[in-house]
Amino acid sequence: MKLRPIALALLGAALATGCAHPDRSRDLGNPNVTAVTLAQQVCSNCHGLTGNSVSPNFPNLAGQMPAYLVEQLRGFRSHGRQDPAGFEYMWGLSRSLTDAQIDGLAAYYAGQPATPLPPEGGASRVAAGKAIFHDGLPAQNVPACIACHGENGQGNAGFPRLAGQHADYTAKQLLVFQRTDERPEGAVMKVxxxxxxxxxxRNVAAYVQALGSP
Structure with missing residues (x-):
């Protein structure tokens, strides 16, 4: 009977060794680690397990357009996308990703259901944002957002889904487009x-967050 705890310990060690598998690795330089594993064990630290991030510092990725996600990940990997809130995290995380891993990550997040966020900013702000989103601002030569992002903000191929995106994140990205050249692939958005x-x-960002909310 005295040998039983030792035997159990040895068995546990053997099982632990036998369970070693690339799919349980966080090694970002290992091309054999699957995209699902990367999403759930690495990317989830900022974007949530299903791409629904809790912090508005990090964008929601659930339900995003796969082509858009592929473009952004490749932009980070090549250092083409340079906005500080992105490259501080994403240049290092993406530098060794293979094309297959990037495609897999895009497919994973595109297939996740987006969790609606509560409206933010009050009814009048959301209403003002809706007017911009659907009708633009003709006096300021600003086109309607629906032209590229869809009637319900669902996105369209290389144009991202905006519905349910954090208002703070949307506002920050609009300022990046407006004031810098840190996202060169977004030349259209700069205009x-x-x-x-x-x-x-602030208005359009509030409306974007409210899209799809209960």
Whole structure:
């Protein structure tokens, strides 16, 4: 009977060794680690297990357009996307990703259901944002957002889903487009955002977050 605890310990060690598997690894330089494992064991630290992030510092990825996600991940990997909130985290995380892993990550997040966020900013702000989103601002030469992002903000191929995105994140990205060249793939958005006022940005960001909310 005295040998039983020792035997159990040895058995546990053997089982632990036998369970070693690339799919349980966090090694970002290992091309054999699957995209699902990367999403659930690495990316989840910021974006949540299903791509529904809790912190508005990190974008929601659930239900996102796969083509858009592929473009962004490749942009981070090549250092083409340079906005500080992105490259501080994503340059290092993406540098060794293979094309197959990037495609798999995009497919994983595209297939996750988006969890609606509560409206933020009050009914009048959301209503003002809705007007911009659907009708644009003709006097400021700002086109309607639905032209590229869809009637319900669902996205369209290389144009991202905006519905349910954190208002703070959306506002920050609009400022990046408006004031910098840190997202060169978004040249169209630089033109669109150029004439937006700070109030316009807060309004449309509030509406985007409210899209799809109960």
């Amino acid at each position: 669109v955002a150029h004439e937006l006022t700070a109030e316009n940005i």
